[in-house]
Each structure stands twice: as C-alpha cells, then as structure tokens.
Amino acid sequence: MVRQVGVGMVLIWVGMSGCSGVTSVRRVQENPHRNWFNETVQLRGTVVDRAPMIEAVMYQLQDETGEIWVLSAEPGVERGDRLLVRGTVRFESILIEELELGEAYIEETEREVEQADDSEPEAGSKAGMTSKNEQ
Numbered sequence: 293m294v295r296q297v298g299v300g301m302v303l304i305w306v307g308m309s310g311c312s313g314v315t316s317v318r319r320v321q322e323n324p325h326r327n328w329f330n331e332t333v334q335l336r337g338t339v340v341d342r343a344p345m346i347e348a349v350m351y352q353l354q355d356e357t358g359e360i361w362v363l364s365a366e367p368g369v370e371r372g373d374r375l376l377v378r379g380t381v382r383f384e385s386i387l388i389e390e391l392e393l394g395e396a397y398i399e400e401t402e403r404e405v406e407q408a409d410d411s412e413p414e415a416g417s418k419a420g421m422t423s424k425n426e427q
Contacts, residue, residue: 313334314334314335314336314376315333315334315335316335316355316356316357316358317335317337317353317354317355317357317358317359317360318357318358319357320333320335320360320381320396320398321358321360321396332378332379332401333378333379333380333381333398334376334377334378335353335355335360335362335376335377335379335398336355336374336375336376336377336406337353337354337355337374337375337377338353338354338355338372338373338374338375339351339352339353339354339369339370339371339372339373339375340352340353340354340359340371341371342369342370342371344367348363348364348365349363349364349366349367349369350362350363350364350397351364351369353375353377353398360396360397360398361395361397361398362377362379362397362398362399362400363382363397363398363399363400364400364403365400366400366403369403373405374405374406374407375403375404375405375406376403376404376406377398377400377402377403377404378400378401378402378403379398379399379400379401379402380398380399380401381396381397381398381399382396382397382398382399383395383396383397384397
C-alpha cells in the first residue's frame with residue numbers, strides 16, 4: 293500500500309511540474325541535437341528582432357534564458373510583441389573547417405500574442421492562437 297501511495301505522489305508531482313509545458317530557450321539551445329523532431333515545443337518570450345523574407349518572416353524570440361530565431365509563414369510579428377509560440381526545433385548545420393557553428397531555430401506551427409495587462413484585445417488584433425493550417 294505504501295508503494296502505491298509513493299508512485300501516486302510521484303505521478304502527481306511530475307504532472308504538476310510539467311503543467312506549463314513551456315520550454316526555455318536555453319534548454320533548446322543546450323540540446324539542439326536531441327530528438328526534437330518528433331515533438332512540438334512551446335516557448336514564451338518577447339520579439340526583439342525580425343527579418344522579413346519572401347513568403348516568410350524570421351523573428352528573434354527572447355525569454356529570461358536567451359534568444360532564438362523563429363521561422364514563420366505568418367506575417368504580423370512586431371518588435372515588442374509578447375508571444376506564446378508552438379513549433380518544431382530545427383538545426384541548421386554550418387561547418388567551417390570541421391568546427392560546427394550551426395544553430396537551433398524554431399519552425400512555428402502556432403502563435404498566440406499575449407496581453408501585457410488584463411485589457412481586452414483590440415478589434416482586429418493578433419490575440420489568440422493562429423495556425424499555419426488555418427489558411
């Protein structure tokens with residue numbers, strides 16, 4: 293009986309510790325070769341830079357642990373936007389004289405603009421999750 297209670301407590305603790313589901317930028321960057329390709333990660337941060345591209349946009353998302361680039365097919369990201377992003381981790385390998393200088397980035401699948409306060413979003417704002425599949 294004691295063993296069952298112990299296992300139950302461990303399951304409750306594990307479930308509670310993973311409730312947020314948000315991964316830190318540092319965790320992604322420290323483990324870029326991990327088998328990320330079979331799972332979706334969720335990051336929360338502020339857009340600090342952006343680079344428009346043809347039919348896409350790259351933006352740099354910053355959390356309290358670092359910065360990472362995000363590739364999105366959806367326009368409308370601006371500096372200062374606070375986002376919750378879901379996507380797949382990708383790794384772009386750059387070998388220079390046998391030295392790996394590659395970098396991890398996120399291929400966005402969904403994005404939610406978060407409000408800084410409790411105010412209602414303006415009409416036509418980007419609040420709420422958007423998905424590449426909603427087009």
